[in-house]
Amino acid sequence: MPDSFSTPVFVVGDNIDTDQIIPAEYLTLVPTIASEYEKLGTYAMIGLPEDKYPVRFMAPGATKTKYRLIIGGRNFGCGSSREHAPIALGACGVKAVIADSYARIFFRNCVATGELYPYETPEPLAGVVKTGDEATLDFEKDTLTVGGRTIQLRPLGEVRPVIDAGGLFNYARKSGMIPAAS
Amino acid sequence: MTLTEKILARASGKSHVQPGDNVWVQTDVLLTHDVCGPGTIGVFKREFGEHARVWDREKIVVIPDHYIFTADSLSNRNVDILRDFVREQGIPYFYDVIDDPNGSWKFDASKGQLKRQYGSRYAGVCHTALPEKGHTRPGEVLFGTDSHTCMAGAFALFATGIGNTDAGFIFGTGKLLIKVPATMRFYFEGALGRGVMAKDVILHVIGEIGFDGATYRAMQYEGPGASALNMDDRMTITNMAIEAGGKNGIFPADQTTFDYVDARIRANGTKSDYTPVDLDRDQKFIHDQVIDLSQLEPTVAMHPNPGNRAPAKTLGHIGLDRAYIGSCTGGKTSDFLAFAEIVRGRKLKLDTFGVPATPQVVDDLHKLQMGGESVWSILESAGVQLTENASCAACLGGPGDTFGRLNTPMKCISATNRNFPGRMGNKQSEVFLASPYTVAASALTGKITDPREFL
Known part of the structure; x- marks a missing residue:
């Protein structure tokens, strides 16, 4: 993982549930099948209503998003326990989400899969930053720089090395909790 | 310790745990289904090897x-992936859609949606089927690849939803590392009034604490009002712990619990030994609230989240297009x-869809009568x-041909559990959550209606 990266951000409101991240009709795709993993990415955030989100997260026909960082509000990832949600975001190239708070299962699924970093911000950003703004996330310092300001994010603590390792299994093997792959 | 703490202490081999402790717990039951099962199987095989065996x-x-x-076709295929894995591993508790263990599932759309298209072992919606088939035992630890796994807490066990990766880990090891949640207690006094149901209780509770008011927490229900509730009512209440962000919901076990559980274990021949946990005197709660059930009224959670609560009687101005029970x-x-x-x-005014949770419910509705007529016929x-x-049908939208799915923008009143944008299909549609009484009354009038007008 690089120490930092810059990207335009995609900004959403409170209570973005997993049906908005990846609607139920696409759960027929099995994430461990490579072609279906990629397909899940193409549908990322397609459940956001068009009237509230006229700028779409995925360009038509694209497999990768140009917004590699999502800025959310309270309770990001609430609702269904579908792991397809962090996977769809990871598959289309999202590296991190920065939100006021997370729903428990989504947060855990981000860590278990190692798909993306679920940062919390002590200062709500949804009203400060808008979709398309260029931002830099520094993984070394846990800071977000946007519009000439630098915001200190809450460090990820114990979950950080799990995501760095690429998820629960890689971490468990690396740390000797389960035997190395045969 | 609280009920949740006592169960997690025992399952992790410790005499005592407290909120915030990270503990490895032993799994008693792991539940999975057609949406998350194939991915869980994929994780298990990728990580433990193509020829690995499940832990138990x-x-x-x-x-x-x-x-x-x-x-x-992908949906039909996913049921076949489950069958292949179950056969390979020799898993006895598989409630297949078809009877042929070597067959494949293909839904025949030409036969229509209404008439039964499943074999003798099919069990229907997993959370309702699990207790019906004798898999919920007080004091146990249950994980499931579905957020409404928390429903099983009605039977005094620790039950919570997890993702595919965690479930794949359990497939291989039987264990999971979890954080002990702090417990919020809701102490029920009084009895529900006429026209008020368990659904109104949980919509009230979520409205009180907010849609994320129980995030990372256990929700424990106690008191004389809680023990007076039957198992169906308790299940409705624990089911929606997740709609307040809760990790689990739980009722203490009592005679009502044991009668239900023991009868289902006997009927199905499932594992019969279990050790319940009792209520301690020295429980510590992060939130403790008394709720007088007699004061509650028919309640609706309005679009777009389950915490957006209002009394049904104040919403008569909201016209509806559809009603759904299931x-x-x-x-x-x-x-x-x-x-x-x-x-x-x-006669109903609204286009109304009904989807029984399980084949057992279908049979009940054909057999049970009111005034000499079967409930089904009524x-x-x-x-x-x-x-x-x-x-599960249209509760979560599903593929476009799903029975009852909201395929165009509309307003729907529903006895289900979630109303985030697009949950039941169309992204512009609006879903109002309510009790079966309130859904029925509203289906008669075409607008949100307090059911006491019809009782």
């Missing part, structure tokens, strides 16, 4: 229930009986489009 084949329960009665939360026999009580001898005569194909 008797402790895995596989219940296809989400996308069953659809012509979508799901783990609202598709039990008692839910349909309540619905029938309101609509019996009347519902059909009133105008409910009622299917025998028990499943």
